[in-house]
Amino acid sequence: MTTQASPLPRHVAIIMDGNxxxxxxxxxxxxxxxRTGVEALRAIIRESSDLGIEALSLYAFSTENWKxxxxxxxxxxxxxxxxxxxxxxxxxxxxxxxxxxxxxDGMPEKQxxxxxxxxxxxxxxxxxxxxxxxxxxxxxxxxxxxxxxxEKALRGEIKPEEITEQALSDALYxxxxxxxxxxxxxxxxxxxxxxxxxxxxxxEFLFPTVLWPDFxxxxxxxxxxxFARRDRRYGGRNS
Ligand code: IPE
Ligand code: IPE
Ligand code: MG
Numbered sequence: 001m002t003t004q005a006s007p008l009p010r011h012v013a014i015i016m017d018g019n020x021x022x023x024x025x026x027x028x029x030x031x032x033x034x035r036t037g038v039e040a041l042r043a044i045i046r047e048s049s050d051l052g053i054e055a056l057s058l059y060a061f062s063t064e065n066w067k068x069x070x071x072x073x074x075x076x077x078x079x080x081x082x083x084x085x086x087x088x089x090x091x092x093x094x095x096x097x098x099x100x101x102x103x104x105d106g107m108p109e110k111q112x113x114x115x116x117x118x119x120x121x122x123x124x125x126x127x128x129x130x131x132x133x134x135x136x137x138x139x140x141x142x143x144x145x146x147x148x149x150x151e152k153a154l155r156g157e158i159k160p161e162e163i164t165e166q167a168l169s170d171a172l173y174x175x176x177x178x179x180x181x182x183x184x185x186x187x188x189x190x191x192x193x194x195x196x197x198x199x200x201x202x203x204e205f206l207f208p209t210v211l212w213p214d215f216x217x218x219x220x221x222x223x224x225x226x227f228a229r230r231d232r233r234y235g236g237r238n239s
Contacts (some may be wrong), residue, residue: 004051005225009053010053011055013200014059016059016060017211017212018186019034019213021033023113025229038082048128048130049094050239056131057199058131059133060080063135063136063192084115088122092125094128095126095128096122097125097127099174100131101174102141103140104135107135115134127178131154131173148171180203181203182223182227183195184208208223
């Protein structure tokens with residue numbers, strides 16, 4: 001197992017941004033930028049699992065990304081399918097439990113099946129919780145949670161006063177997992193872009209300028225070191 005400064009974050013979230021700019025810099029097609037991005041992602045997943053991080057949430061495709069050029073969307077959908085087909089054996093072997101954050105029903109059929117298959121096959125694994133956000137939006141997730149709770153209330157299963165922060169948290173895609181401790185967004189952009197709005201309430205943020213396809217294990221270790229040095233107060237005081 002790799003050594004790393006402690007404390008380690010229990011839950012790391014990553015907004016993998018900068019594939020487009022990376023492709024532009026290298027004067028290659030955008031799809032190749034995304035493909036190289038997948039390579040970076042494979043390494044980060046493995047490392048997180050080896051380090052013993054509890055949960056890793058990766059932003060792969062937002063509800064807003066459908067606005068992009070159809071050819072780019074198609075390339076991303078192709079890569080997604082390829083990723084789940086080629087990685088599932090190794091991830092399962094590594095005891096990784098995959099969860100999809102987002103609306104699978106809004107995905108093309110082949111991709112939808114691959115996502116369901118990955119979740120079903122790894123659901124009882126007890127290692128790294130790997131959350132992949134696909135067709136995901138934080139506001140959509142909160143609206144869905146509100147709907148789930150409203151339906152429960154209508155059926156008389158819960159009272160309005162039982163709609164607590166915990167109940168809301170349990171109605172999110174991330175139910176049962178700890179809140180995000182560390183959020184990393186590559187490419188220097190400093191915004192959440194609708195990612196894990198509820199779960200990031202007390203997350204530490206890091207915005208390395210490196211573009212996602214260049215994000216290395218060294219960059220990851222640096223981010224984890226920086227996290228270990230943060231003074232987390234949660235509104236209180238640390239003496
Ligand atoms: C992030 O890279 C990957 C996805 C959104 C799928 P971008 O494609 O957003 O890269 P930039 O921001 O254009 O550089
Ligand atoms: C966020 O990046 C979504 C993913 C990384 C999947 P975007 O590149 O889509 O976000 P904006 O448009 O810069 O806010
Ligand atoms: Mg971007």
